Amino acid sequence: MATMATAGEAGREADEAVSTRSPWLPCLLAWAIPGAGHLLLRRTSAGLVFMAVVLTTFGFGLALNGTVYAMDPEQPLSYLSTLANAGVGPLDAWARVRTFGDLRYRMPDSRSDSVAREQILKRVRQRYSAGTHSYGRTFLLTAGLMNLLLVLDVFDYCIGRKPHRSPPERPAAGSS
Numbered sequence: 001m002a003t004m005a006t007a008g009e010a011g012r013e014a015d016e017a018v019s020t021r022s023p024w025l026p027c028l029l030a031w032a033i034p035g036a037g038h039l040l041l042r043r044t045s046a047g048l049v050f051m052a053v054v055l056t057t058f059g060f061g062l063a064l065n066g067t068v069y070a071m072d073p074e075q076p077l078s079y080l081s082t083l084a085n086a087g088v089g090p091l092d093a094w095a096r097v098r099t100f101g102d103l104r105y106r107m108p109d110s111r112s113d114s115v116a117r118e119q120i121l122k123r124v125r126q127r128y129s130a131g132t133h134s135y136g137r138t139f140l141l142t143a144g145l146m147n148l149l150l151v152l153d154v155f156d157y158c159i160g161r162k163p164h165r166s167p168p169e170r171p172a173a174g175s176s
Contacts, residue, residue: 082105
């Protein structure tokens with residue numbers, strides 16, 4: 001006799017399908033295009049919301065004259081900030097060209113190339129003069145950190161640590 005699967009069983013089957021998926025492609029996609037990892041995992045509404053939030057935050061950061069960080073041996077915390085900025089994937093390259101004039105992830109050492117360092121700092125100081133610069137920089141950092149958290153969320157779904165939950169069933173009209 002064939003039995004019909006209940007909603008709970010169907011949900012567990014969907015969980016198993018997601019949890020056996022290799023995390024590499026969804027995580028790479030989630031990093032490269034904010035929200036795309038969730039879209040790949042068929043979490044459409046969450047993916048679209050995440051995409052809108054991260055891209056809007058990134059856009060506000062650029063609109064408010066925000067700058068990204070570059071690793072600087074003279075400023076050890078700049079390494080963490082550079083990683084946070086890189087969290088938005090390829091969009092970070094656009095922000096770097098806008099900030100430094102080229103795709104720069106490391107500042108030149110002041111002892112070996114002081115002229116190049118001063119030219120870069122002069123360009124960045126021009127952006128600092130805007131009253132909204134610190135807000136823009138914070139928005140850019142926040143967009144990168146949010147996207148890194150979304151990559152981790154996709155990873156958790158892929159390895160089964162975070163099961164996909166289907167919406168609860170609504171009782172039929174007229175039943176108690």
